[in-house]
C-alpha cells in the first residue's frame with residue numbers, strides 16, 4: 458500500500474478550520490442573510506414560509522406527510538394542545554428500493570412519485586372515505602410560497618431528479634394524485650419546509666425557540682424573523698442555508714460539486730450533509746492512495762470508522778479494506794481515522810458558524826438572549842463527533858454568550874410541525 462503522506466498532510470490542513478476562519482464565516486453568513494432578506498443578490502434564498510410560531514392552543518385531528526429524504530412517512534396525529542400530541546397511526550416507505558423501484562431518479566415522473574405518496578396516505582387512513590382529513594405537508598426542498606398552501610418547487614436538491622415537479626405547486630400535484638385514487642376526502646391545506654416543521658414543533662413544546670435546523674441527508678436552517686423595521690409581518694424564514702456559497706472548498710469539494718446533479722448549487726450542503734460526507738472522504742482517500750476514481754464511502758461508513766475505539770482499529774480496518782482493497786497498518790489506520798474525524802469536525806464547525814450568524818442577526822446589535830435551537834436529523838443525532846464539535850465551535854464563536862444557547866434534539870419535528878401547520882391553516 459502506498460500512502461502519500463504529503464498529500465495526506467495537505468488534505469488534513471485543507472479540511473481544518475481555525476477559529477479565526479470560523480468567525481469570518483459567521484460574519485459572512487450574517488451579511489448574506491441581510492442581503493438575501495432585502496432581495497439583493499445572495500446565496501441564501503431567505504424564503505418566506507407564511508408560518509407563525511404556534512401558540513400552544515393548536516388542537517385537532519390531522520394527517521402529516523413528511524417528504525424530503527429517502528424515506529416518506531405519513532402520520533395520523535391528534536393535537537391536544539400545549540405541546541401534547543398523540544400518533545394514531547404511522548406508515549413509512551422508502552422512495553427508492555434498489556432493483557425494484559426508484560421515484561427519485563431522472564427517469565421517474567411526477568405522476569409516479571405523487572401516486573406513490575397518495576397510496577401511502579391512503580394506507581394510513583385505511584382507505585376510509587367517509588371522514589374529511591386535513592393534511593399538513595412537510596416538503597423539504599426549496600419552494601417559493603405565496604401563502605401557507607401554495608408552494609412551488611424552485612429546484613430539486615439532495616440529488617433528487619424526478620421529472621415534472623420543478624416549477625410546480627406541489628400540493629396541486631398531491632391533490633391530483635389523491636383524486637386519481639378516489640381519496641378526495643384528504644385535503645392538503647399547508648406546506649412547510651422540514652426546518653420550519655422542526656421549529657414549529659420545538660416552539661409548541663418550549664419557550665424561546667426561534668431557530669430550527671436539519672442536519673441529515675441535507676442541511677438547512679430556518680429562524681423566526683421579526684422584521685425589526687416593520688417592513689413585513691413576522692414569519693419563519695427558510696434560509697436554504699445549504700446554498701451558502703462563501704465557504705472555502707477543498708479540491709475534493711470541487712470534484713463532488715462538478716459531478717453532482719446540480720453543479721454550482723448547494724455548495725455548503727455538499728460540504729456538510731450526510732448525503733455527501735462519505736463521498737468527501739472517498740475522494741480524499743483516493744487522492745492519498747494515488748487512485749483515479751473516488752472510493753464509495755457513505756456517511757454511515759464514516760461514522761463507523763471514527764467510532765472504532767479498539768486499539769488495533771480492526772473495525773475501521775475492515776471497512777477500509779472492503780472499500781479500497783488495501784490492508785493498512787495500525788499507524789495508517791490512525792491517520793485515516795483522523796482524516797474522517799477532521800471531515801466531520803469541519804462539517805459541524807461550519808454549521809455552528811451559521812448558527813452564530815443567525816443568533817447575532819436576531820439580536821440585532823443588542824445582547825444575545827437565552828434561547829433554544831432545535832435540530833433534527835441523523836447526522837446530528839447519530840454521527841460521532843458532530844454534537845461535541847458543534848458545541849465547541851459555538852463556545853469559540855460566541856464566548857460567554859454560548860451558555861445562553863441551548864441546542865436540543867427535536868426528532869418528531871417533521872410530522873408534528875406539519876400537523877401544527879395544518880391546524881393553523883384550518884383555524885384561519
Ligand code: GLC
Pocket residue numbers: 525596597598599614615650651652671673674675676677678697699726
Ligand atoms: C435541502 C433542501 C432543504 C431541506 C434540507 C434538509 O437542503 O433544499 O429544503 O430543508 O435539505 O432536508
